[in-house]
Amino acid sequence: MPELPEVETTLRGIEPYITHQIVDKVVIRQAQLRWRIQDNLSDILHGQRIIGCHRRAKYLLIQFEIGMLLIHLGMSGSLRIFRGILPAPLKHDHVDIQFKNGVVLRYHDPRRFGAMLWFEEKCDAIPLLTHLGPEPLEDNFSGEYLYATLKKQSRPIKTALMDNEVVVGVGNIYANESLFRAGILPTRAAKSLKKKECIALVDAIQKILRRAIETGGSTLKDFVDSEGRSGYFQQEYKVYGRTGEACQVCDTPIQKSIIGQRGTFFCPHCQR
């Protein structure tokens, strides 16, 4: 799935083209995503101007004067901008948002785990957004914060990292990679981490996410950014999907296990 770097990359890709633009219509070819897109979305948005685009966790928030369109890319979603001639929709091109100036924002999502929801209430009244923890790249996500938060948690550290109430935007791939870089076994009880380890872990998460954003961001091989280029962060995985391969640091074979129903990859020698 697009993890946070992909969502951020997507935001940066679409934002310049759609901010201040006025919606002409919304064409919905497949409304059944994770939740059904409401039928009258085109009526609601017709003639409405986008006043800003933001990201919170992996949610894209498209702000209008009368409300907000929340878009989640699920695990296989992508958004593309088209100007000029609009190509015929491909399979899984579920929604087009057409603007008065001719620009089209097209939503593509083969597995339909994504979402496109309209809210008229304020952000702090939207349940999806109210229980989210800190953004991983902001100052309030620190080693001290993580240490304090995990202090009483007996669940595995990897499970805690992937919990959006602890920190948002760390999905399975980045949880695996950051634990490897911090030298921490994913099975460790969260509360067993020393403050030093929490600091190292936060540092690893931030380095990996920043690097992924810099390189354009990609997790799934079919991720496509807003102009249709695919990312290439997947070339840099150290443990994810490398079961049996030699650890790049110590040559020990990478092991795989399942934690919280998620594939978990680690080096039993480098991670303690």
Add this chain to the structure above:
DNA sequence: CAAGACTCCTGTCAGC
């Protein structure tokens, strides 16, 4: 209350 299982969906890949 916490932890785990289940759910949505389709493309991909292993196994026969």
Add this chain to the structure above:
DNA sequence: TGCTGACAGGAGTCTT
């Protein structure tokens, strides 16, 4: 080669 089945994955929700 073709078919079947398992699997992946974010995150809300239901079950234990």
